[in-house]
Amino acid sequence: MHELSIANSVVELCAERAMGARVLRVTLEIGRLSAVMPDAIRFCFDVCAKDTVVEGAELEIVEMPGLARCLDCGGSVDMTDLLEHCACGSVNLELLAGSELKIKQMEVA
Amino acid sequence: MCTTCGCSKGAGTVITDPQTGERIETQAEAREPGSWRQLAGGASGTSVAAHLHARAHRHAHATHVHEHEGHEHSHDHVHEHIHTQGAVALNHPGAEHSPIATSEAAIAAATHGTTIALEQDVLAKNQLIAEHNRGWLASRHITALNLVSSPGAGKTTLLERTIRDLQDLHSTRAIQVIEGDQATLNDAERIRATGCRVVQINTGTGCHLDAGMVSRALEQLDPPPHAWLMIENVGNLVCPALFDLGEQAKVVILSVTEGEDKPLKYPHMFRASRLMLLNKIDLLPHLRFDVERCIAYARQVNPSIEVLQVSAETGAGMKAWYAWLEAVALVEVAETVR
Numbered sequence A: 001m002h003e004l005s006i007a008n009s010v011v012e013l014c015a016e017r018a019m020g021a022r023v024l025r026v027t028l029e030i031g032r033l034s035a036v037m038p039d040a041i042r043f044c045f046d047v048c049a050k051d052t053v054v055e056g057a058e059l060e061i062v063e064m065p066g067l068a069r070c071l072d073c074g075g076s077v078d079m080t081d082l083l084e085h086c087a088c089g090s091v092n093l094e095l096l097a098g099s100e101l102k103i104k105q106m107e108v109a
Numbered sequence B: 001m002c003t004t005c006g007c008s009k010g011a012g013t014v015i016t017d018p019q020t021g022e023r024i025e026t027q028a029e030a031r032e033p034g035s036w037r038q039l040a041g042g043a044s045g046t047s048v049a050a051h052l053h054a055r056a057h058r059h060a061h062a063t064h065v066h067e068h069e070g071h072e073h074s075h076d077h078v079h080e081h082i083h084t085q086g087a088v089a090l091n092h093p094g095a096e097h098s099p100i101a102t103s104e105a106a107i108a109a110a111t112h113g114t115t116i117a118l119e120q121d122v123l124a125k126n127q128l129i130a131e132h133n134r135g136w137l138a139s140r141h142i143t144a145l146n147l148v149s150s151p152g153a154g155k156t157t158l159l160e161r162t163i164r165d166l167q168d169l170h171s172t173r174a175i176q177v178i179e180g181d182q183a184t185l186n187d188a189e190r191i192r193a194t195g196c197r198v199v200q201i202n203t204g205t206g207c208h209l210d211a212g213m214v215s216r217a218l219e220q221l222d223p224p225p226h227a228w229l230m231i232e233n234v235g236n237l238v239c240p241a242l243f244d245l246g247e248q249a250k251v252v253i254l255s256v257t258e259g260e261d262k263p264l265k266y267p268h269m270f271r272a273s274r275l276m277l278l279n280k281i282d283l284l285p286h287l288r289f290d291v292e293r294c295i296a297y298a299r300q301v302n303p304s305i306e307v308l309q310v311s312a313e314t315g316a317g318m319k320a321w322y323a324w325l326e327a328v329a330l331v332e333v334a335e336t337v338r
Helices: A002-018 A038-049 B048-061 B099-112 B124-139 B155-168 B186-192 B211-221 B267-272 B281-286 B291-301 B318-337
Strands: A023-031 A058-064 A066-070 A076-079 A093-097 A101-108 B013-017 B022-026 B064-068 B071-075 B114-121 B143-148 B175-181 B197-202 B228-232 B249-255 B275-279 B306-309
Touching: A002 A023, A002 A038, A002 A101, A002 B114, A023 A038, A038 A058, A076 A093, B013 B211, B022 B211, B114 B124, B124 B143, B124 B211, B143 B155, B143 B318, B155 B175, B155 B186, B155 B228, B155 B318, B175 B186, B175 B211, B186 B197, B197 B211, B249 B267, B267 B291, B275 B291, B291 B306, B306 B318
Parallel strands: A023 A058, B143 B228, B143 B249, B175 B197, B175 B228, B249 B275, B275 B306
Antiparallel strands: A023 A101, A066 A076, A066 A093, A101 B114, B013 B022, B013 B197, B064 B071
């Protein structure tokens, strides 16, 4: 349940940057391969935001697709999870995208 | 508190040194008074305009364009001044826009909200401390390994055997241990019984170690140069995969009493690990565990993972593990010298 500490970090970072203003909306980018569940973040976010300037803020989560490059044939592979393999059969993949875990932006009142 | 797994952000971490009996408690929520954990428009008497004014300069450090109801302006000046709460200095030097423009922006912002681009990696703070740990360890030529597994895979037994065997082999390198568990000093006591220096981290209700905890434990442990530092993480195949502690490599321990498809079920952990130790192989005759299939699954999620089959109970295969440890330590020194 690392989502709780991650949600807490998100609240902490946003509150620091808001400098006392009320936060209305937070946009996160979460990669499909990041091992972080958007639903669990949503659940924890409200709990963590309580009694902070982030309380009541709308949480927007943009899920980022996973992408890898095959190290054997050079082809690109869409990754829905870490168990994908290339059309050539190789599992020797270099992850290019999908492990993002980022606060994109926030809106303050 | 999180009602899903019982994690609590309020619970502090406790680091115990069984040798000295010293206990260091860290309150996770300990923050300076008046820090961010207060509601907007609190009792400080600060006006909304003052907040907005402070923010207007806070986000002016980067070059960007933002829109406010019908007009657009860009901040491309770089100046650093943070106004204290309540002090509304409208005719400050260095600003390129007039006080009137600022208040217009403030009104527009108050009605619509101001978007602040952050582009901030959520785990950046942990990563920064982890890199600090890594640098500190490298300066002492210490080889740090992060041992991860599900509960009961035999991490502590493996460590006990490793410490005793390397003592018998008169290894020139010391081993020191950081134990991570939610509660109890049991594992630290087992390690201490081998004569090895150990510090226990109790995470309270937390489900993984983070770089900050390890940093504090390192201060207490103060391992000697050229040592191996074994960090036994909380038994959990999920969360520890995400938190870099500053280790040189993760070693995942999978016991043959677990399912052979664990690498597929917990791909993040097996992908993040350099070595898989397949433990309790002395029990294989009594189990339906397909070793080859398990290794194939591990290589499916991580083609470069190394695999060693061991029994910490009987000592089978342990020599290869010691050779691996020695090789990693040599690489550590070579990289530092380079």
